[in-house]
Amino acid sequence: MARGKTRRTSKRKAPSRSAPDTLEGRIGYRFHDSGMLRLALTHAAVAGGIDSNERLEFLGDRVLGLIVADMLYRRFPNETEAALARRFVAAVRRETLTEVAESLDLERNLKLAREAPEALRRGRAGMLADSCEALIAAIFLDGGLKAAECFVAPHWQGRLDDALPPPKDAKSALQEWAQGRGLPLPGYREVDRSGPAHAPLFEIEAAIKGHAPARGEGPSKRAAEQDAAAKLLARLESGTRSRS
Numbered sequence: 165m166a167r168g169k170t171r172r173t174s175k176r177k178a179p180s181r182s183a184p185d186t187l188e189g190r191i192g193y194r195f196h197d198s199g200m201l202r203l204a205l206t207h208a209a210v211a212g213g214i215d216s217n218e219r220l221e222f223l224g225d226r227v228l229g230l231i232v233a234d235m236l237y238r239r240f241p242n243e244t245e246a247a248l249a250r251r252f253v254a255a256v257r258r259e260t261l262t263e264v265a266e267s268l269d270l271e272r273n274l275k276l277a278r279e280a281p282e283a284l285r286r287g288r289a290g291m292l293a294d295s296c297e298a299l300i301a302a303i304f305l306d307g308g309l310k311a312a313e314c315f316v317a318p319h320w321q322g323r324l325d326d327a328l329p330p331p332k333d334a335k336s337a338l339q340e341w342a343q344g345r346g347l348p349l350p351g352y353r354e355v356d357r358s359g360p361a362h363a364p365l366f367e368i369e370a371a372i373k374g375h376a377p378a379r380g381e382g383p384s385k386r387a388a389e390q391d392a393a394a395k396l397l398a399r400l401e402s403g404t405r406s407r408s
Contacts, residue, residue: 204302217298224297246394261293
């Protein structure tokens with residue numbers, strides 16, 4: 165063995181793709197398919213007719229809904245369906261998605277056309293919310309439901325526990341929704357009554373002019389009306405969010 169000084173060379177380690185200063189570092193997930201992440205961040209306003217994140221938005225809305233519904237079901241075991249429905253609507257609204265997108269500084273990673281119209285620039289909040297949904301879908305497709313849950317949980321758990329006010333009375337909230345849009349007050353009608361006299365089960369239909377009704381059940385008319393109102397309100401607010 166020859167004597168002498170051995171020259172030591174140190175190789176500089178390449179920075180990790182998921183370092184804290186990268187988007188993957190901020191979201192806490194490293195993509196196997198980087199193209200999926202690029203697609204999630206490509207807004208429909210990008211010129212050239214290339215693929216955009218619109219289809220991912222559609223899927224991300226459903227994935228987020230499933231995960232949040234499961235979190236609520238486990239977090240509030242003693243709450244009624246009506247109360248859970250109110251919490252759900254608040255948790256998945258566009259404002260919440262925008263807050264999460266801003267906390268991740270998602271905007272600086274979005275791919276937009278430089279000459280995007282001023283109308284699009286004014287719609288920044290909606291654009292961020294859409295991109296957050298697309299990001300959730302991309303994580304789901306790339307890593308599965310567990311990976312999506314690992315992303316959603318830390319960003320939504322605190323909002324379920326702290327940020328949301330106690331659920332409103334569903335009938336009052338539905339009435340406010342109708343009045344805020346200049347519509348007649350909601351109507352309720354008994355559709356069915358079953359079970360023995362000492363333990364009846366009521367089925368009530370709640371309706372607002374111009375919208376499909378929703379049905380709810382309960383051991384009393386009041387409980388069934390609350391259930392129907394919560395289901396109708398959840399559908400109406402979800403539809404409003406999807407169209408905005």
